[in-house]
Amino acid sequence: MSESYGTRTERVALLVCVTASAIAIVSAYRNPARGYELSMYRATPTLFWGFVVGSVLLSVPIAFRSKSTLNSGLAATNVGWTVLVVGALPVIRGYRYLGTSDALSHLGMARSIVTGSTSVTEILYPLLSLLSSVVALPAGLPLEAAMLLLLPVCTAAYILFVTLIVRDRSASNPATVIACVTACLLLPVNQVSRAGTFYQPYPTLLAIFLTPIVLYLLFRSVTSDRAGFVLGSVVGLVVLVLAHPQQAFNFVLIGITIPLVFHISASGTGPAMRPGRVVSATAITGLIFWRWVYGFDPFKRSVSGLVRSIVQFSGSTGDVSGAGSSLAQLGGSIEELFVKLFLVSAVFCAIGGLYGVVLLLPGRVLPDALERVSARSSDLERGLTVSLIPLFLLFGFYIAFSSQYFRHLGFIMMVISILAPLGMGQLCEQFPTRRRAISTVLSVAFIVFLLLSIPIVHLSPYIYQPTSHVSDAEQAGYASPLDRVQDGSYIHYLRTDPERYYDAYVEWQEPIPFTTRQVLYDGNSLPVGDPTGDYTVLTRSDYEREVGLYDELHVTEADLDGMDSSPTVSRFYTNGNVEWYVHGTA
Numbered sequence: 001m002s003e004s005y006g007t008r009t010e011r012v013a014l015l016v017c018v019t020a021s022a023i024a025i026v027s028a029y030r031n032p033a034r035g036y037e038l039s040m041y042r043a044t045p046t047l048f049w050g051f052v053v054g055s056v057l058l059s060v061p062i063a064f065r066s067k068s069t070l071n072s073g074l075a076a077t078n079v080g081w082t083v084l085v086v087g088a089l090p091v092i093r094g095y096r097y098l099g100t101s102d103a104l105s106h107l108g109m110a111r112s113i114v115t116g117s118t119s120v121t122e123i124l125y126p127l128l129s130l131l132s133s134v135v136a137l138p139a140g141l142p143l144e145a146a147m148l149l150l151l152p153v154c155t156a157a158y159i160l161f162v163t164l165i166v167r168d169r170s171a172s173n174p175a176t177v178i179a180c181v182t183a184c185l186l187l188p189v190n191q192v193s194r195a196g197t198f199y200q201p202y203p204t205l206l207a208i209f210l211t212p213i214v215l216y217l218l219f220r221s222v223t224s225d226r227a228g229f230v231l232g233s234v235v236g237l238v239v240l241v242l243a244h245p246q247q248a249f250n251f252v253l254i255g256i257t258i259p260l261v262f263h264i265s266a267s268g269t270g271p272a273m274r275p276g277r278v279v280s281a282t283a284i285t286g287l288i289f290w291r292w293v294y295g296f297d298p299f300k301r302s303v304s305g306l307v308r309s310i311v312q313f314s315g316s317t318g319d320v321s322g323a324g325s326s327l328a329q330l331g332g333s334i335e336e337l338f339v340k341l342f343l344v345s346a347v348f349c350a351i352g353g354l355y356g357v358v359l360l361l362p363g364r365v366l367p368d369a370l371e372r373v374s375a376r377s378s379d380l381e382r383g384l385t386v387s388l389i390p391l392f393l394l395f396g397f398y399i400a401f402s403s404q405y406f407r408h409l410g411f412i413m414m415v416i417s418i419l420a421p422l423g424m425g426q427l428c429e430q431f432p433t434r435r436r437a438i439s440t441v442l443s444v445a446f447i448v449f450l451l452l453s454i455p456i457v458h459l460s461p462y463i464y465q466p467t468s469h470v471s472d473a474e475q476a477g478y479a480s481p482l483d484r485v486q487d488g489s490y491i492h493y494l495r496t497d498p499e500r501y502y503d504a505y506v507e508w509q510e511p512i513p514f515t516t517r518q519v520l521y522d523g524n525s526l527p528v529g530d531p532t533g534d535y536t537v538l539t540r541s542d543y544e545r546e547v548g549l550y551d552e553l554h555v556t557e558a559d560l561d562g563m564d565s566s567p568t569v570s571r572f573y574t575n576g577n578v579e580w581y582v583h584g585t586a
Contacts, residue, residue, distance in 0.1 A: 175425020477578020532584025
C-alpha cells in the first residue's frame with residue numbers, strides 16, 4: 001500500500017465521518033424549529049451533536065498524526081465541514097431569520113434595494129445587501145434565507161483563505177493543517193452582547209471573513225510577477241470598503257505597516273518582493289475609503305460622537321460592573337464568561353505574540369531552533385506582526401472612547417489566526433525527530449479548543465444569552481400590527497425594538513411614525529398605567545428569556561401575565577406568540 005494514501009484505518013474513519021455527517025444533517029433537517037428556540041443547541045437533536053463530537057474526535061488526530069499528506073488534508077477538511085454544518089444550523093433547521101437587532105435593519109436594507117426604493121449609494125455598507133439580493137433573486141429564495149446562506153459560504157471562504165495564506169507563506173504541511181483547524185475555531189466571533197462580532201447576517205462579520213481573501217491576493221501581488229494579483233487585491237480592497245469601512249480602515253493599517261517594515265529592514269530575505277505594490281493598493285484604498293464614507297451622516301455622527309467622548313473623557317466600559325452583578329445573581333461571573341468566550345483566543349494571542357517576538361528580535365539572542373524560525377520568515381510575516389501594534393493601540397483607544405472595541409477585536413483575531421499557525425508550524429519543523437509526540441500534543445490541544453469553541457458559534461444560554469432566532473410567528477406578529485399603529489404613539493418593549501422589525505418588513509430609512517421605549521428592569525416596570533394610545537408588545541421569546549433564562553431577574557412572570565388582568569389595558573393583536581396591548585381602554 002502506498003504511504004500517500006495512508007492507512008486503511010484512517011480511510012475508514014474518514015468515511016465514517018462523512019456518513020455520520022449525512023445522517024446528522026438529515027436528522028437536523030427533519031426536526032425543524034416549530035417556534036421560538038431559546039437555545040439552538042438544546043433544540044437540535046442529540047444525534048446531530050453526536051456527529052459533531054465524533055467528527056472532531058476522529059478527524060483531528062488523523063489531521064495531525066497521519067503520515068499521508070492526502071489523509072491529513074482530508075481530515076482537516078472534514079473538521080472544516082463539521083464547523084460549516086454547525087454554522088448552517090439555522091438554514092438546515094428552517095429558521096425564518098437570525099438576528100433581532102442590526103441584522104433586521106440590514107434585512108430591510110436588502111429589501112429596499114430589491115424593491116428599488118433605495119440606491120446602493122445610500123447605504124454605508126451595502127455589500128451584504130447586494131450579495132443577498134444576488135443570491136435571492138435568481139434562486140427565487142426569500143431574502144432571509146439568502147442572508148442566512150451567506151453565513152456558511154463566507155465561513156468557508158474564511159477557512160479556505162486563512163489556510164491558503166499560511167500554506168503559501170510556509171510551504172509546510174504541519175503549518176497548513178494547523179492553519180485550517182485554527183480557522184475552524186472561528187476566533188473572530190466573540191458574541192459579546194455590546195457591539196461584539198456575532199455569527200449573524202452582519203457587515204462586520206462579512207468584512208472580517210472576507211479579509212483573508214484580500215490579504216492572500218495582496219501577499220501574492222508582492223511575491224508574484226503576475227499583474228492579476230495586483231488588480232485582484234485592489235478590487236478586493238474596494239469590496240472590503242463596501243462590506244464595512246471600519247474593517248477596511250483596519251486593513252489600511254496593515255497596508256501601511258508592511259511597506260514600512262520592508263523599508264526599515266532592507267534585509268532582502270526570501271524571494272524578490274515588491275512592497276511598492278502594497279503602497280499603491282493601500283493608497284488607492286485610502287482614497288476610495290474616504291470618498292465613500294465622507295458623504296454618509298452615520299459616519300459623521302460616529303466621528304463627532306467619538307470626538308465628544310475624547311473631549312469629555314466619557315469611557316465606554318462602565319457597564320462591566322453592572323454585567324458582573326447580573327451574572328452573579330444568575331449564578332455566573334465575569335471570570336466564567338471570559339473563560340467561555342476568550343480563553344481559546346487568549347491562548348492564540350499568546351502564541352501569535354511569541355512568534356512576533358521571535359521575528360522581531362535579533363537572531364543572535366535566540367535559541368538555535370527559534371533562530372531558524374526567524375531566518376525562514378520574510379518581511380511579509382514581520383510586517384503582518386508589526387501591524388498588530390497599531391491594531392492593538394486602536395483597540396485600546398476604542399475601549400477608552402467607544403463601544404465598538406469587540407468588533408475591532410474580531411479583526412485582530414483574524415490576524416492572530418494567521419500568525420499563530422505560521423509560528424506553530426515552523427516551530428514543529430525544527431524538531432523532525434519528535435514529530436509523533438508533537439502531533440499528539442497538537443491533537444489533544446485542538447480537540448479541546450474545538451469543543452470549547454463550537455458551543456459559542458451561536459448565542460445560547462451557555463453564555464447567558466438567548467438565541468437571536470426570529471420565528472415565522474414572531475415575524476408576522478410584528479409586521480402586521482406595525483402597519484396599524486397610530487402615528488405619534490409610543491411602543492413599549494422588553495428586548496427587541498419594534499423599530500428593527502419596521503426596518504425589515506415595513507420600510508427601511510423612512511421616518512418611523514412612532515417612538516419606542518425599552519421597559520426598565522426594576523421588577524415592577526411594565527407600563528400598565530401609561531397614557532391612552534400607547535402600546536406594549538410582549539412575545540413568547542420574552543417569556544422564555546425573562547422567566548426561563550434570566551430566572552425573573554428583571555421582569556417576573558406575574559408582571560408579564562399582569563398585562564391581561566390590567567383594567568387600563570386591552571389586547572390589540574395576538575397570534576399566540578406575539579401580544580400587542582393598547583393602553584387607556586378597558
